[in-house]
Amino acid sequence: MRVSRFFMPLMKETPAEAQIVSHRLMLRAGMIRQQSAGIYSWLPLGKRVLAKIENIVREEQNRAGAIEVLMPTLQSADLWRESGRYDAYGAEMLRITDRHEREMLYGPTNEEMITDIFRSSVKSYRQLPLNLYHIQWKFRDEVRPRFGVMRGREFLMKDAYSFDLDPEKARIAYRKMFIAYLRTFARMGLKSVPMRADTGPIGGDLSHEFIVLAETGESQVFCHRDLIEMPVPGADFDYEGDLEGVFNQRTSLYAATEEMHDAAAFGALPADKQVTARGIEVGHIFYFGTKYSKSMGAKVAGPDGTDVTVEMGSYGIGVSRLMGAIIEASHDDAGIVWPESVAPFDLGLINLKSGDSATDGACSKIYAALTAAGRDVLYDDTDERAGTKFASMDLIGLPWQVIVGPKGVANGEVEVKNRRSGERETLSVDAAIKRFAERPSF
């Protein structure tokens, strides 16, 4: 993509309403635009990152055996009356009436709907276990939206729902998601820590929040230091094999959010293992048994022919919130520092002297070669000054910059800069092409 043809409205100054760094940087980098309190348009750069995050979530859900569906944003109130939540949910639920005076709502979550889909189609225990998920917009009419996309009213969420024959099998489903979440966040360059959580109004007795540590996090968290750097299972992890090992390794160490905090237990840890930090909740998993299956009649025939009410769990990831969390965890004074896995482009190509036949030629060659090799290149071909281009490229945070200036090109050389470390390396044009064309990690 050429910058001259792209839509990327950068801002030099920060809009007054943005208080936290991720919100400021997303606005300045032209990733989002606020349309109402807690409601945002996603501009091209933001849309690209959102898609990257979404895909990682999707890949890890699929890997763990969950199956993707897509449910609507609008739901019928009748469904929610069955579970009893239509009245219980309160003002956070956006209620809508259609032209026939039918009561509808913009879904804040989908337990009722997925249970409805399940009960109408699944009749035998032989079809279990089943885990269905979708990635869809949600609306929760927060009293006080804030922090940009971190606490919006409309947000993109991955929500998965597991169905099992008995509590023991449901716990296996729970552990699969637990491990999938560890991998999902790690792939985005985040250090996440699962913490025992209150099950809240959703009910149930087993729940973990996945917390990303960041100074600007909303909640105070406490955990054992070893949890932070603990390696996550690899891509070859066998979800049909031993799940308890990973699960127990994580859950045996102290980790709790403020509301679940046990000061005495925490204080019993060695002093150098006690970590008190701020955290951002990016995922939340629940096992809640038959809360919805019972009220909504989701039953299957068991091995002995009698009906069994299925055991359920739900597993959420705040996809749009993750973008804010990643920026909170990865930025510097100059702007965003994207992990390669979620960067809107793989690298930025800076032509320091557009209009100069030598730099234009070198840039065209690099751009064409890397694009042909499947790299997403953002080519700054504008006639802005060098300083402006450097500042813009740093702001939007692409992990690599290839800088093409007249002096270097005269020697057949370009400069490669790593956005995170700031390290620069001078390479020949061909070596630079080779470096990125063959780079396997993209």
Add this chain to the structure above:
RNA sequence: CGGGGCGUAGCGCAGUCUGGUAGCGCAUCUGCUUUGGGAGCAGAGGGUCGCGUGUUCGAAUCACGCCGCCCCGACCA
């Protein structure tokens, strides 16, 4: 939902107290000069001053009502 604050050009702001017909910086457009870390000079365009009602010869400015947005707290993916 309690408390506080703010709505003036795309963004950041001054002007409001003390009413007289709107300004600064950045951005944008044109030209010239510049060209490796957000350039300089010259010129230009862009605003029903959030909306409504009222007071007044006259309202961005005063009064009343409404809407929107932000911050602190309580609540929450």
